[in-house]
Amino acid sequence: MIVTTAELFRCAYGKYAIGAYNINNMEQTLGLFRGCAQAEAPFIIQISRGARKYADKRMLEAMIRAAESIYPESIFAVHLDHGDEETCYDCIDSGFYSSVMIDASHHPFEENVAITRRVVERAHAKGVSVESELGMLGGVEEDIKIDEGHACLTDAEQAKEFVAQTGCDSLACAVGTSHGAYKFKGKQSIHFDVLEAIFKRLPGFPLVMHGSSSVPQEEVRRINTAGGKLDPSACGVDENEYLPAAKLGVTKINIDTDGRLVWMRVHREYLRDHPEDFDFRGAGRVYMAEYANFIAHKSEKLGCAKQLESIRKSILAQRGNRA
Numbered sequence: 263m264i265v266t267t268a269e270l271f272r273c274a275y276g277k278y279a280i281g282a283y284n285i286n287n288m289e290q291t292l293g294l295f296r297g298c299a300q301a302e303a304p305f306i307i308q309i310s311r312g313a314r315k316y317a318d319k320r321m322l323e324a325m326i327r328a329a330e331s332i333y334p335e336s337i338f339a340v341h342l343d344h345g346d347e348e349t350c351y352d353c354i355d356s357g358f359y360s361s362v363m364i365d366a367s368h369h370p371f372e373e374n375v376a377i378t379r380r381v382v383e384r385a386h387a388k389g390v391s392v393e394s395e396l397g398m399l400g401g402v403e404e405d406i407k408i409d410e411g412h413a414c415l416t417d418a419e420q421a422k423e424f425v426a427q428t429g430c431d432s433l434a435c436a437v438g439t440s441h442g443a444y445k446f447k448g449k450q451s452i453h454f455d456v457l458e459a460i461f462k463r464l465p466g467f468p469l470v471m472h473g474s475s476s477v478p479q480e481e482v483r484r485i486n487t488a489g490g491k492l493d494p495s496a497c498g499v500d501e502n503e504y505l506p507a508a509k510l511g512v513t514k515i516n517i518d519t520d521g522r523l524v525w526m527r528v529h530r531e532y533l534r535d536h537p538e539d540f541d542f543r544g545a546g547r548v549y550m551a552e553y554a555n556f557i558a559h560k561s562e563k564l565g566c567a568k569q570l571e572s573i574r575k576s577i578l579a580q581r582g583n584r585a
């Protein structure tokens with residue numbers, strides 16, 4: 263069942279967070295549905311503009327619809343990740359996406375408000391939820407790279423004003439995390455003081471945390487042992503901080519890099535250990551099983567494992583009340 267992120271957030275708020283994972287190909291798609299079925303977890307499928315170019319937006323839609331028919335019990339939102347205005351409209355008009363992110367945070371405040379408001383109007387007219395962004399994360403995001411010194415954390419007072427002026431359904435905040443495998447040097451910590459200040463000014467309002475991969479050192483070590491050359495000093499967010507963040511209003515946690523690391527590790531090790539192999543499905547099979555286990559593990563850490571049936575009841579009730 264495809265639901266909106268707003269519907270998911272009404273169930274999760276203050277209790278747990280929903281994992282948002284980017285997909286680009288069939289193996290990720292099947293692994294994601296399988297992992298969430300294993301964990302009995304709801305989820306958010308994220309499609310970036312890069313993914314829409316890489317795999318063709320029609321291919322991604324067809325794969326997701328096929329995966330849904332293979333896993334009919336699944337409950338998920340289809341979400342555009344880091345959209346610009348034009349791509350948001352394309353997704354809203356497609357009738358397939360249930361949620362879009364308009365990321366105009368690189369513009370000045372007033373312009374960010376104006377762009378976000380336009381998208382909210384078009385989206386809400388079609389029942390689509392809107393995530394917006396205020397503040398700037400470090401790291402690489404689509405074609406923009408922001409170094410550590412230029413990242414700027416979200417101001418709580420501005421966040422309150424921004425939400426009131428735009429009417430968006432959720433807000434991505436910069437609270438110390440960053441995108442990619444080369445995150446800030448050393449351990450990445452969520453600035454809980456900043457998050458708490460936003461939570462206090464926006465009680466009941468769903469917050470989103472991007473750049474939340476944990477970049478496990480063991481994963482980086484295995485990739486490098488099998489021939490990779492990733493920076494071994496980079497680490498991500500401690501997975502044990504997902505739930506404390508959820509208690510402060512974070513309902514959506516974005517994880518892409520960690521899934522890419524699973525792909526890299528499985529394929530590098532498989533090719534190293536099976537030099538005679540010319541059937542790529544061997545590695546693909548291992549990857550799908552490993553990715554499913556990875557998703558199930560993340561769902562436990564996010565607190566959304568075993569929530570599927572209660573979410574189903576609650577969303578059907580929400581829809582019944584509105585009908």
Ligand SMILES: O=C(CO)COP(=O)(O)O
Nearest residue numbers: 442472473474475518519
């Ligand atoms: O925020 C993300 C996608 O929008 C992903 O963040 P990571 O690079 O930490 O996985």
Ligand SMILES: O=C[C@H](O)COP(=O)(O)O
Nearest residue numbers: 310312313403404441518
């Ligand atoms: O934040 C970005 C996501 O990790 C998606 O990355 P991408 O734009 O390379 O598809």
Ligand SMILES: [Zn+2]
Nearest residue numbers: 365367395403
């Ligand atoms: Zn941004």
Ligand SMILES: [Zn+2]
Nearest residue numbers: 441472473516
């Ligand atoms: Zn992001």
